[in-house]
Each structure stands twice: as structure tokens, then as C-alpha cells.
Amino acid sequence: MEFDLENPLEYFHDLPNSQDVSSLFLIESDHIPPLNYFQNLKSNEFDASVRTDFISLISQLSCNFDPFVTYLAINYLDRFLANQGILQPKPWANKLLAVTCFSLAVKMLKTEYSATDVQALMNHGDGGFIFETQTIKRMEALVLGALQWRMRSITPFSFIPYFTNLFMLDDITLKVLKDRASEIILKSQKDVKVMEFKPSIVAASSLLYSSHELFPFQYPCFLGIISNCSYVNKESVMECYNVIQDIAKEEYESMFNVHSSSGTPVNVLDENFLSLESEKTNGTNVAHTTMIQEKHFKRRKI
Known part of the structure; x- marks a missing residue:
């Protein structure tokens, strides 16, 4: 069965029942690195920089693939490093691990690619390394063992259908x-x-940040629904909201710097969003979504 990030469990349906949902929330901690991995990266600049290098390698390998391939490969990478520890910076070993995580993600998502494609990707940039098929397979076995063969990762995408179903949107x-x-x-x-x-x-x-950005008048309703959800802790949601807000602010500032240097007006939303400007949604004109308001850049205290 093809793996879907929004449908990680074979018995999980498009409209999940309460038992399926409970299972997702119950086992999600088994599919993420332990907290000490995060704490180590936060306090150790060297380890954090090594992780950044790994992510850069994976991004190069998967640049022409679906972004979910990149996401899943990085998920495997973090879980492997949390189990095995940050590797010493050896270019060939780093690239082998990056190739392995990419290869496993591609296979899980049933993405078509050939051995020739992988060899070409591995030769990308300076200091390319050629790995034999058996070498990659042995490394795949090592990664699979570290992940305890839990390849159907529970990710944030796994919970999007559940929360959006609560919102009852058109x-x-x-x-x-x-x-x-x-x-x-x-x-x-x-x-x-x-x-x-x-x-x-x-x-x-x-989802909360997106709703506040796109549909500010409906945001209080969405916040109330999330706050009343028994599966999540409201304080944790708000803490994460603030982190995401900071990330989005950096995104906006980066876009502003790029566009201001070229003299091109800044558009926060992509063409898909802009094409919906004339649509009416629950009494709220989606044209509001194209407005960049200064309050979006300020930390929102709930």
C-alpha cells in the first residue's frame, strides 16, 4: 500500500473515526526524536551545523522531487541521528547517509526514479562520491534498524485531516x-x-497561524475549536504558534529584502491564493488574504 503522509496508518480513513484518531495521538511520540536530541541541537552549535549540512545534502538530492520526499527524508535523518548520535563530519559518510534517507523516502512514497538518476544526483556539486548499490542497501538496513522499521512516519501532515474536519470548511x-x-x-x-x-x-x-493570516475574522472560531480538543494541550499549541510566527516573520522579511532589491512588489501568498481574491468565503472576502498587516509580524499573545 502506498504511503501517504496524511494517511500514515493502513486502517486510517479519510474521515477518521475516534479509535483511529486516538491511535495516532497515542503513537506519535514513537515517530519523533526524543527531547534530549532537540536539547542537544539547541545547546550545541556544532551538532546543529552538522544537521544543517545533512539537510542541505538531502535538499540537493530531492530538489526535483515532491517536497514531501524531502520532508520524509529529513524525518528519517533526525530519528537516525537521535538514535546513533551526530556523526563526525566525514564528507563521504555524510553523503551516504543523506543518499540513504533520500532513497528510503523515495521508496516509501512510491516515487519513480532510476539508479542512473541517483548516480547523477550523487555527482552533483563538488567532491561527488559514487556508492555501489550494495553499499547503499547496507546503509539502508542500518537506518531501518535504528528506526525500528517504523517507516510510516507520523508527521504533522497526519493530523491535518483531523483538525480541518473539525473546522467544517467549504x-x-x-x-x-x-x-x-x-x-x-x-x-x-x-x-x-x-x-x-x-x-x-x-x-x-x-493551521491556527494560517487561519489568522488568511481568515483573521474566523480565527477566534478556529482557536476555540483547537482549544476544546481533548487531544492537544492549549499551552503547547500557543508556544508552538509563537515559534511558527517567528519563522513566518523571517520568511516575510527575506521575501521583502529580495523583492525590494529587485523593485518588485512583495506578495506574501502564491498565485494559487491570489487567484482566489474574488471568492467569498463564509462572508469573508478572500481578498483580505493578500494584505500584509503589520500585526502579523508582531508576536500574538493569547
Whole structure:
């Protein structure tokens, strides 16, 4: 069965029942690195820089693939490093691990690629290394063992359907909200600070931030729904919300710097969002989503 980040368990349905949902929340901690891994990265600049180098290698390998491949590969990387410890900076070993995590992610997501493609990717950039197929397979076995063969990772994407189902949104609003939340989740994975939180908390916080950014008048309703959810801790959601807000602020500032230097107006939302400007959603004009308000850049205290 093909692995879907939004549907990680084989028995998990598009509209999950209470038993399936409980299972997800119950086992999510088994699919993330332990807290001491986050604490070590936070306090050790060297280890954090090594992780950044690994992520850069994986991003190079997966640049022409679905972004979910990158996300899953980094998930495998973090879980492996948490189990085995940060490796000493050996270029060939680092690239072998990056290739292995990428290869496993591609296989799990049933993405088509050939051995020739992988060899070309491994030769990308300076100091390319060629690994024999058997070498990669042996490394895959090592990674699989460290992950205890838990390859159907529980990620923030696994909880998006559950939370959005609680919101009871129309199709247009749902797509816009999910797209922006997914974008935030993908971007925030590289930030060490997000690793402090469980996937369900990251999912809830990303949806809340997206709703505040896109549909500010409906945000209080979404916040109330999340706050009343028995599966998540409101304080943790708000802490994660603040971290995500900082990440989004850095994104906006980066975009502003790039566009201001080229003389191009800044557009926070992509073309998919802009094309919906004329749509009406629950009495709220989606055109509001194209406005960048200064209050979005300030830390919101709930």
C-alpha cells in the first residue's frame, strides 16, 4: 500500500473515526526524536551545523522531487541521528547517509526514479562520491534498524485531516488553509526550535497561524475549536504558534529584502491564493488574504 503522509496508518480513513484518531495521538511520540536530541541541537552549535549540512545534502538530492520526499527524508535523518548520535563530519559518510534517507523516502512514497538518476544526483556539486548499490542497501538496513522499521512516519501532515474536519470548511477555504499550513510545516522542519513539539501540536499551530493570516475574522472560531480538543494541550499549541510566527516573520522579511532589491512588489501568498481574491468565503472576502498587516509580524499573545 502506498504511503501517504496524511494517511500514515493502513486502517486510517479519510474521515477518521475516534479509535483511529486516538491511535495516532497515542503513537506519535514513537515517530519523533526524543527531547534530549532537540536539547542537544539547541545547546550545541556544532551538532546543529552538522544537521544543517545533512539537510542541505538531502535538499540537493530531492530538489526535483515532491517536497514531501524531502520532508520524509529529513524525518528519517533526525530519528537516525537521535538514535546513533551526530556523526563526525566525514564528507563521504555524510553523503551516504543523506543518499540513504533520500532513497528510503523515495521508496516509501512510491516515487519513480532510476539508479542512473541517483548516480547523477550523487555527482552533483563538488567532491561527488559514487556508492555501489550494495553499499547503499547496507546503509539502508542500518537506518531501518535504528528506526525500528517504523517507516510510516507520523508527521504533522497526519493530523491535518483531523483538525480541518473539525473546522467544517467549504472546499475552497479548506484547500487554501491546507496549502498554507502545509507550506509552513515544510519550511519549519529545518528549524530546530520546532522539534520541541509533537507533530499534532505543529499541525494545530500551523493551521491556527494560517487561519489568522488568511481568515483573521474566523480565527477566534478556529482557536476555540483547537482549544476544546481533548487531544492537544492549549499551552503547547500557543508556544508552538509563537515559534511558527517567528519563522513566518523571517520568511516575510527575506521575501521583502529580495523583492525590494529587485523593485518588485512583495506578495506574501502564491498565485494559487491570489487567484482566489474574488471568492467569498463564509462572508469573508478572500481578498483580505493578500494584505500584509503589520500585526502579523508582531508576536500574538493569547
